Amino acid sequence: MHLYVVPLLFVMAGLVFYTVLGGADFGAGIWQLISGRGEAGDRVRQHAHESMAPVWEANHVWLIFVLTVTWTAYPTAFGSIASTLSIPLFIAAVGIILRGATYALRSGASTAAEARRIDTGFAISSLITPFALGTCIGALASRRVPVGNAAGALFSSWLNPTSIVIGVIAVLSSTYLAAVYLAADAARHEDAELARGFRVRALIAGALAGAAAAVGLLVIHSDAPALFSGLTSGGGLAALIVSFAAGLAALALVLTESFEPARYVAALTVAAVVAGWGLAQQPILLRNLTIRQAAAPYDTLVLVVVAVVAGGVILFPSLALLFRLFLGGRLGETAGGTAAQTNASPTDRRTPRPTLARAALAAFVAGLILVVFIDVEWGQVLGALLLVACVILGFVAVDPPSLAEREDA
Amino acid sequence: MGLSAATVISLAPTHQHYLLEARQMQALSFMVHIPLVCFGVAFPAMVVYTEWLYLRTGREVYRRLAQRWTKVMVALFAVGVITGTILSFEMGLLWPNFTATFGSVFGLGFAIEGFSFFTEAIFLGIYIYGWNRLSPRAHLLSAIPVVLAGFTGSMMVIAVNSWMNHPSGFRLHNGRAVDVHPLTALFGNSYLWPELLHMYVAGYIVAGFLVAAAYGVGRLRRGTWGRYERAAFAIPLTIAAIASPVQVVLGDWIAREVATTQPVKLAAMEGLYRTTRGADEHLLGWYTDRQVKYGIAIPRLLSLLAFHDPNATVKGLETVPARDRPPVNITRLSFQAMVGIGTLMALLGAYFLWFRWRRGRLPESRWFLAAVVACGPLSYIALVAGWITTEVGRQPWVVYNVMRTAQAVTNVPELPIGYGTLIVVYAGVGLSTLWVLRRLARAPMQSPPEAGAGTTRAAEAT
Numbered sequence: 096m097h098l099y100v101v102p103l104l105f106v107m108a109g110l111v112f113y114t115v116l117g118g119a120d121f122g123a124g125i126w127q128l129i130s131g132r133g134e135a136g137d138r139v140r141q142h143a144h145e146s147m148a149p150v151w152e153a154n155h156v157w158l159i160f161v162l163t164v165t166w167t168a169y170p171t172a173f174g175s176i177a178s179t180l181s182i183p184l185f186i187a188a189v190g191i192i193l194r195g196a197t198y199a200l201r202s203g204a205s206t207a208a209e210a211r212r213i214d215t216g217f218a219i220s221s222l223i224t225p226f227a228l229g230t231c232i233g234a235l236a237s238r239r240v241p242v243g244n245a246a247g248a249l250f251s252s253w254l255n256p257t258s259i260v261i262g263v264i265a266v267l268s269s270t271y272l273a274a275v276y277l278a279a280d281a282a283r284h285e286d287a288e289l290a291r292g293f294r295v296r297a298l299i300a301g302a303l304a305g306a307a308a309a310v311g312l313l314v315i316h317s318d319a320p321a322l323f324s325g326l327t328s329g330g331g332l333a334a335l336i337v338s339f340a341a342g343l344a345a346l347a348l349v350l351t352e353s354f355e356p357a358r359y360v361a362a363l364t365v366a367a368v369v370a371g372w373g374l375a376q377q378p379i380l381l382r383n384l385t386i387r388q389a390a391a392p393y394d395t396l397v398l399v400v401v402a403v404v405a406g407g408v409i410l411f412p413s414l415a416l417l418f419r420l421f422l423g424g425r426l427g428e429t430a431g432g433t434a435a436q437t438n439a440s441p442t443d444r445r446t447p448r449p450t451l452a453r454a455a456l457a458a459f460v461a462g463l464i465l466v467v468f469i470d471v472e473w474g475q476v477l478g479a480l481l482l483v484a485c486v487i488l489g490f491v492a493v494d495p496p497s498l499a500e501r502e503d504a
Numbered sequence: 505m506g507l508s509a510a511t512v513i514s515l516a517p518t519h520q521h522y523l524l525e526a527r528q529m530q531a532l533s534f535m536v537h538i539p540l541v542c543f544g545v546a547f548p549a550m551v552v553y554t555e556w557l558y559l560r561t562g563r564e565v566y567r568r569l570a571q572r573w574t575k576v577m578v579a580l581f582a583v584g585v586i587t588g589t590i591l592s593f594e595m596g597l598l599w600p601n602f603t604a605t606f607g608s609v610f611g612l613g614f615a616i617e618g619f620s621f622f623t624e625a626i627f628l629g630i631y632i633y634g635w636n637r638l639s640p641r642a643h644l645l646s647a648i649p650v651v652l653a654g655f656t657g658s659m660m661v662i663a664v665n666s667w668m669n670h671p672s673g674f675r676l677h678n679g680r681a682v683d684v685h686p687l688t689a690l691f692g693n694s695y696l697w698p699e700l701l702h703m704y705v706a707g708y709i710v711a712g713f714l715v716a717a718a719y720g721v722g723r724l725r726r727g728t729w730g731r732y733e734r735a736a737f738a739i740p741l742t743i744a745a746i747a748s749p750v751q752v753v754l755g756d757w758i759a760r761e762v763a764t765t766q767p768v769k770l771a772a773m774e775g776l777y778r779t780t781r782g783a784d785e786h787l788l789g790w791y792t793d794r795q796v797k798y799g800i801a802i803p804r805l806l807s808l809l810a811f812h813d814p815n816a817t818v819k820g821l822e823t824v825p826a827r828d829r830p831p832v833n834i835t836r837l838s839f840q841a842m843v844g845i846g847t848l849m850a851l852l853g854a855y856f857l858w859f860r861w862r863r864g865r866l867p868e869s870r871w872f873l874a875a876v877v878a879c880g881p882l883s884y885i886a887l888v889a890g891w892i893t894t895e896v897g898r899q900p901w902v903v904y905n906v907m908r909t910a911q912a913v914t915n916v917p918e919l920p921i922g923y924g925t926l927i928v929v930y931a932g933v934g935l936s937t938l939w940v941l942r943r944l945a946r947a948p949m950q951s952p953p954e955a956g957a958g959t960t961r962a963a964e965a966t
Contacts, residue, residue, distance in 0.1 A: 148633070149630075150629060152581070152585050152625035153622065153625040155585060155589065156585075156622045156625050159588075159589060159592055159618045159621060160618045160622070162592050162593070162596070163592065163611060163617070164618075166603045166614070167607055167608060167611025167612050167615050170604045170606070170607025171604045173596055173603055173604065174596065174600035174601055174603050174604025177596025178597075178600035178915060181596075181597050184593060184596070184597060185593070185597060185922055185925075187593075188589065188590050188597075189926075191586055191589050192586045192587070192590060192929055192933060194586075195582050195586030195589075196582070196583070196932070196933055196936055198578075198582040199579040199580075199582035199583045199937060202940060202944065203939060203940035203941075203942075203943035205943070244518060244604075244914060244915045245600070245915035245916045249916065249917075391608030391684070392681075392682065392683075394684055394685055394686065395608040395609070395611070395612065398612050398686050398687065399611075399612060399615060402612060402615055403615070406615075406616065406619035406622075409619065409623060410619060410622050413623060413626045413627065413649070414622075416626075416630065417629055421629075452861060455746075459750065459753075462750075462753065466753050466757050467753060467757070468812070470812075475697070475698075475757060476697065478753075479697065479757075482701075482753060483701075485746070485750060486705075486708075486743075486747055486750055489742075489746040490742055490743060490746060493742045493746070495741075496557055496566075496735060496738075496739075498735075498738040498742075498865060499734040
């Protein structure tokens, strides 16, 4: 494998994670939008919110990952894509703002009615964001983005049969994934009624997503023949077969209420479609640009690979911890728990700490002299370190809690 | 620096009528995001310190404070995530040619920043939803990666910005970056450390004064406060009070870095047209007809400050053609605003520290409380003014002396539609955030996540 392909594999992996994790967040928003009024609707909304709140931020960072690795490793392609597809990307960006605002606002909601207004008020963004991002994938897949600063058609690049059908597939598959995940979460919380409700939703959304995918293939056949031939031969075909098989298996698992495995198999269904697109399109990145032509210089590629691998070593154990705590029911807002226990007894410290205060002042003066008057780098770095030490020492010396204890007002 | 100011075109020639609007969109997005960055950097440290106080002393008051601040942190981090996402979209939506040409040089910084962001989001999720569900020690420890990632994230973003101001680590060949060495570009830069520390400390000052100001308002309105409010006031205020004088020294460091490597920016900051030996410093005033009018001149101070020699020669705007000069008054007045406010905050901080040293308690006079309240918004203004100084002062370049902002901008027409939309969306987000913060300040701490915690606020708040 060539080095210039490796970052693209990372990008595709990031896209898969964003689709199956971030996508489910939008899907949860769609269920909040269409789950109706009344107490039953409130319960659905509440469940969708509680399931997503601890993880949505981490799920959305996958998109940032995709963007940053793309513009580092394939800068020309990134500039071309972002300028030609500026309208759908802008729409998606606005949708992401509104979706995130829901979570911010939710923390201030005090009644179910307020929560409902917030959820439905912003849930529309859950519909438009995956659709807009899907149209961008359609634009790339049907080779409508050329190299250049806004060189492609501003509207028909993303408002075309392939884009629209992929946008619809993105919305439906997000909805489907969310229903499966939410059914699994409800089952884990032993809420049989909610689990049943999401089981039905998962079956309906799964059937619709599958139908949309079938229609999509027909549309692609006439609108983007190159993509179609990629999808019906070699690796593209293999991925589609995997997706089809996984889709059937997930349906069977949902039917038999084996929600936990269904979660992963459903994710595989969607992930395989993303992989299939990548396999069908390679080695073409844009209409007139191959992956190799788009790749950044050698040093950059090496560093990107090193950074991503090193980052992954930190990231994946952390993510595993988050999901383990979360799926283990330890982070859900309804989970029980005991208050933190402490054996320490209240202490008062009213005595000032003159030695620390003098040390902080000395660090400040020494740091000032080094930073301002020593015009060599080591002097400035040492001075800066002393200033940092001054802040820490000073904070300990001031001892804010002792100020809180005194009532002299 | 071995770089020619040749035309840099990677994608295509640009023809954008709305360059100014594009810059304003970027500036607006930035002004919305940057205070949230301050909270992302500094607030976790304050919250975890307060939680540590609770574990050490067993006082309920600290637990209630830490939990309330955690709720505020949830809301602010959510808004920070989305406004930060918009900024990364804008790298492509507004400046595709900048990213297309130099993504291979600076992009790595953002890729690493992405991982910092990941770590922050993951552990903040664990911290926020793990209250009362993890062991006290595990819960406290889960905040440490958040604090560290706040630092590395700032470092990466500042590394990119300092590269834009002081570019290196590549050669230009036919408008493409070749011979690219991202590590040199990002981390082998004399701008990095002063700019990073200046911003990082600013984060603590802004978050510290804004939080302290919120409780100061309560004290001024009601006239009394209890241990809870005093702690909530004293902790952030102490941080801001110590950081402010330190910031003056760090500011001097970066200003001298600018004086040597970006003389034209310095000339704009000072309104200096002619290259002058023993240049004067002007306070206030207005730059017009190649000089500062109505200002207070302090002889030779500029030379002394910039080069530690009252007779040093300071380069003026005349050293470059008019088309290579930044707008003077915006740059200069922003710089003066930052320095002026920064000086006031440093004096206020020094007064607080002196008072605490001599009297052993919080100053609670009305003027002091009012001054702290004023420092909340003022610190934000100083922060934005500082960024305007460095960003507008770098114009007309996006990459100093290498690529013009006009060459970086997108060719998409009708930018004002996007600009208008963005203003409406940000106004909505801003109002929503204020609503949430007011709600969180008012609501008793009895909502489900904290069941059993903090039910005695009214009883203790005497």
